Amino acid sequence: MSILLCRLHLFFLNMSNFYMKNLLVIGCIVISFTYTHAQQKEQFQFDHKAIYEVTYLVDSLDQDSEKQEMTELLIGDGTSLFRSFQKASDDSSYRAYIRNKVITMSEPVVIPIGEISAFNYQVLKDFSSGQTKVYDEYTGGSLGILKEIAYYFEPQEAMSDWALKEDTATINGHLCQRADIEFGGRIWTAWFSPEMAAYSDGPYKFRGLPGLIFRVHDAKKTWDFELVDFSKIDTLISINFKEDLSFKETSKEDIFKNRRDFQKNQVEINEAAGTDYGDSKKDVKKKLEEYILHDNNWIELYH
16 A cells, blocks of 8 residues: 555656646746747837938839938937838827727828838847848738738848948038948948947948938939938837737848739739729729839839
């Protein structure tokens, strides 16, 4: 009887150890997942803001397709965030909604089929590690409707091959020097101010020059970022703050490829979601094809 009791004791002891080990493993997995998930939801303190007006052509061959967008570069201690005013506004509106559960009604906006925001991304630069991280989503969806957002890392060497020139120009009262770089399928010219050497940064992904970039444009000037204001701020910004938002690491090439595929298949995607085009389907598809044909001047040429 005592032998049986000893064996039972050992059995339950072994089972207890087995469950404890597995609980520890499960706990580590949960902690690891929670940490990874939480890492995407970050807060940053910024003390300076540079505002850039962006002028660009949707169709590189049509001057009438010109558009403007206001963007901001928020600069902190070793970190910067670049995004459009519209992106910042959309996120702020969604934050207000989840705080107050109040929907602000606005005039309906008619978006042509195939049109996707050219500024739905956020570029986060970490100067201590040299890492540039880009959050983007190929459908152009806003934070309020997204369940998953993709991100990718821009290689540090992408912005390390600047060719400094002797050319100078005065922009907004600051003496600026020229630098050229090949990036994203284009030749870009940047004008930076050595007087502002403390800010080795600029709009979009541009960085790495000995001074703040006041203007940067491609060779054909179909994309042009120009500094219109630089000021001190004291702002705490949260990004990716939506609860239960999942994250998927991808590549820049896949973002652009998926975006174009999404455009091309938008009629079928809308039908799968319940849209009934009826007899107008053929005309809608023709308009979509025409739009895509003229939507040929994305900021990086990967399509």
